[in-house]
Amino acid sequence: MIEASSSKKVQSILYLNGVTKSFDGFKAINNLSLDIAPGELRAIIGPNGAGKSTMMDIITGKTKPDEGEVRFKDTIDLTRYDETDIANLGIGRKFQKPTVIESLSVWQNLELALVGSRKILTTLFARLSTQQKRRIGEITELIGLKDKAHDESKNLSHGQKQWLEIGMLIIQEPEVLLVDEPAGGMTDYETMETARLLKDISKKHSVIVVEHDMEFVRALDTKVTVLHEGSVLAEGTLDKVSDDPRVIDVYLGR
Numbered sequence: 001m002i003e004a005s006s007s008k009k010v011q012s013i014l015y016l017n018g019v020t021k022s023f024d025g026f027k028a029i030n031n032l033s034l035d036i037a038p039g040e041l042r043a044i045i046g047p048n049g050a051g052k053s054t055m056m057d058i059i060t061g062k063t064k065p066d067e068g069e070v071r072f073k074d075t076i077d078l079t080r081y082d083e084t085d086i087a088n089l090g091i092g093r094k095f096q097k098p099t100v101i102e103s104l105s106v107w108q109n110l111e112l113a114l115v116g117s118r119k120i121l122t123t124l125f126a127r128l129s130t131q132q133k134r135r136i137g138e139i140t141e142l143i144g145l146k147d148k149a150h151d152e153s154k155n156l157s158h159g160q161k162q163w164l165e166i167g168m169l170i171i172q173e174p175e176v177l178l179v180d181e182p183a184g185g186m187t188d189y190e191t192m193e194t195a196r197l198l199k200d201i202s203k204k205h206s207v208i209v210v211e212h213d214m215e216f217v218r219a220l221d222t223k224v225t226v227l228h229e230g231s232v233l234a235e236g237t238l239d240k241v242s243d244d245p246r247v248i249d250v251y252l253g254r
Contacts, residue, residue, distance in 0.1 A: 004151040010073045012205045013038045013176055014059065019068030021054055021230075028054040029065065030230035036176075041202035043217045044210045046227035047251045052210045055227070056178050060093050072176070092174035096181045098161040102154035106145050106164055109153055110136045115169035135171065142200065143167040144193060159190030163197060176206045182217040191198075195219035212237070214252075226251065 014036040021029040029051045036042055044052055057063035058070060061083040070078040078086055087093075100109050114132060128136075140146040143163040148156065153164060160183055169177055179198065183191045195216055198207055202222075211217055216226060218238050226234040226241050228250050234241045243246050 008074075010038050012036060012074055013040070013072065014040070014208070015069065015071040015074070016055075016059075017069040017071075019055075019065045020060060021063060021065045027230050029058065032227075032231055034232065035193065035227065036206055036208060038175075039202065039204075039206055041199065041207045041220060041222040042209070043220050043222055043224045044227060045212070045214075045217060045224060045241075045251070046233070049229075050227040050251075051230035052227055053180070054230070056093060056180065056208075056210065059086075059178065060091060062197060084201060087174075090175035091174070091178070091181070092169040092172060092173075092176070093178040094162075094165055094169055094180060094182070096184055098165045100153045100156075100161055100168070102163050103152065104138060105150050105152055106125075106156070107136060107149045109164055109168055110139055110171055114171045114190060120183070139167045139171050142170070143197060157190070159186040159194065162186070162190075166197065173178060174205060174209070177201065179207065179209045179212075180234070181211055182209065183213040184213055191216050192219055 012035050014034070016032055016034040019029055019032040020027060028032065032051065032055065046052055054063060058065050059078065061081055064079060069209060071088060072078050072138060074091065081089070101112070104112070106167060111128065115138060130214055140149045145163060147161070153161065156164065159196050162233065166179070182194050182198070186194065191213065198220065209220065224236065224238050225232055228246050232245050233250065234244045242252060
């Protein structure tokens with residue numbers, strides 16, 4: 001049974017404290033602590049092997065930590081739940097590679113995400129309510145694909161497919177959205193539009209973005225956390241962490 005949160009104002013939408021995870025003796029996460037406030041947009045950067053993907057795996061229930069606290073909305077212990085339960089609690093994850101159904105239109109992909117059914121034919125022949133249609137229309141506008149709503153998804157650019165998948169998560173109303181390297185493979189225009197989109201989304205949702213593209217991170221204009229060897233190395237504005245000698249040494253100077 002999923003825990004119900006109290007009516008008390010939430011201090012931390014996500015809270016990790018002393019989290020450690022080892023694989024065959026290697027500490028992928030090492031005493032990691034992270035505090036994300038409700039409605040916050042946070043960028044996570046760091047070299048390969050810093051623990052970014054493992055951190056997201058732990059938050060979403062794909063991997064269980066060996067030690068430490070992982071809490072959602074102050075009181076919900078995420079280590080007690082599996083991936084499906086955590087998604088139902090309101091934590092959505094977008095992987096690096098888009099997973100839209102290319103033979104379906106933008107609208108149909110959003111329709112599937114909205115109703116949450118794996119029975120594609122049943123879902124697509126179902127009658128949508130006026131409210132559901134309005135919601136899909138709002139999302140097509142938010143992700144910049146209103147004019148392509150009835151185009152087959154296979155005809156979208158890489159960046160547009162990324163936007164569609166973000167829309168497919170947002171339509172499910174998650175409270176937290178984890179986004180893995182969204183700018184990878186995008187044009188400069190798509191990169192800046194993706195930053196704008198995520199900033200818009202963060203007005204109603206907490207968003208954590210893992211990214212390597214520093215121009216994209218700068219466009220997000222938000223707090224940055226630098227991971228190294230499974231721990232937080234530095235936090236602050238991009239300019240602040242970029243000037244940190246430790247960050248230059250292990251990441252930016254490479």
